[in-house]
Amino acid sequence: MRLSTVFREAVSGLRRNVAMVVSIILVTFLSLTFVGTASLLQMQVAQMKNYWYDKAEVAVYLCSTISPANACPQGQASEDIKTAVTAKLNEDTLKPFINNFYFEDHAQAYKHFQEQFKGNTVAKYVTKEQLNETFWVKLKDPQKSQIVTETFTGFAGVEEVRDQRSYLDQIFNILNAASLAAIGVATLMLFSSALLISTTIRLSAFSRRREIGIMRLVGASNFYIQLPFVLEGIVAATVGSLLAGGAVLAIVQFFVQGVLAPKLPFTNLVGLPDALTVFPILVGVGVLLAAIASGSAIRRYLRV
């Protein structure tokens, strides 16, 4: 087996089918760029999920002056109730699950509300007493919020128990669905590039059927006959996937970090290290895809 000969054949094939090779490069470039962006989006969602879930707390809202009567028959929560809730949170049944908790009184709740709804007309009309006093409970494992919810639901003087994760779940379900859809589209694009590669290789084989016939005649092994075609596909796809990797790096560096990051100062956005993990995966996927697509195409062509 002379590798120089194989490479020469591959190069001559590449030169002869420039338009086709360019189309392989473009389609792998586009589809892998999409794959790369979709996986970064997935990473971003996962990162945000971690971040926010870690911050999520369980709120035990105590009855206020405007709480509905069915939840709060005794009206506004008394000092006794606050003591009872504190005691309950410190009991051995709950304590092991709790990282820490703190009490937010009317004044603090009012302050937060004013900050949050600054400029909004509700901020003018709401009074301190209308806002719930709240026990904010931070759990060791946010997954195990149920035990707190169960303990305080129906507890005297408690209006409602709310796990913040329930809000986050809705948001992240939507984000997740969006990024999964992107991955679905990316997979379709990959599939179509595989088809294009195999068509291109078949055309390339057809345009060289004379050479192939002569190679078989003089006793070249199948591997030797097939190798230039597989290399042809791999070279083109490698160029495409390197371009795609470069595009993903550029998107992260110039768009995510350059444009988005200054506008979203409190969000932890994907950065170059993430893009650099995606890069070799893209090239690997591109090369593997091309090897499989062109290998099976040429094998099927030669069988008939």
Next chain:
Amino acid sequence: MISISNVTKQYKGAPRPALDDVSIEIDKGDFVFLVGTSGSGKSSLLRLMLREDVPSKGSVSVLGENLVAIASRRIPQFRRNIGMVFQDFRLLPNKTIFENIAFSLEVTGASRSKIADKVPAALNLVGLSEKAGRMPNELSGGEQQRVALARAFVDTPALLLADEPTGNLDPATSAEIMRLLEKINEGGTTIVMATHDRGLVDMARKRVVVLDQGRIVRDERGSGYVGQE
């Protein structure tokens, strides 16, 4: 060397078999003409010998290989022991004469020194040493066929198959090719040649096998195109 027994070749959709219960033995060093009208099955028989096709029935054994049972990955190795030439030369148009001949050695993994050794020898045999750097389209038909012969013979195969090698050539050039084939045969290479060239067959007085509608109707040594009767 070649042993074919009770071979029938039925192509799909053909009304009658291309070869019909054909049996033939060819020994080492033989020179055999395959003759017969167009469609009588000459090319089909040669294709079976090169294992380009398998018989529908019967057995084919060439150079000690059972070609009905041979594993497909061993076929390339088998073909390296056989040279083949065709009516249409089958040269690579984008390679020089030298490269065309070297190509058949390269694909078998021959070393540079072997190529540097054997290609000029083959070119010398067919008398085309000065044209080594030319492209095939710069050569006459006869010269191109000589290149094809050099390519077939470059690795000194034990068997050379030729399917109408003089079909596109004028009588003088045909005679030249024939002289080359006889020279190769004298070196010990077995030759099986399908031809319509009556003059060549009559002149050479070799073994003649006549096919008619896929059957062997005559097999005679030292014979002519038509036979003695």
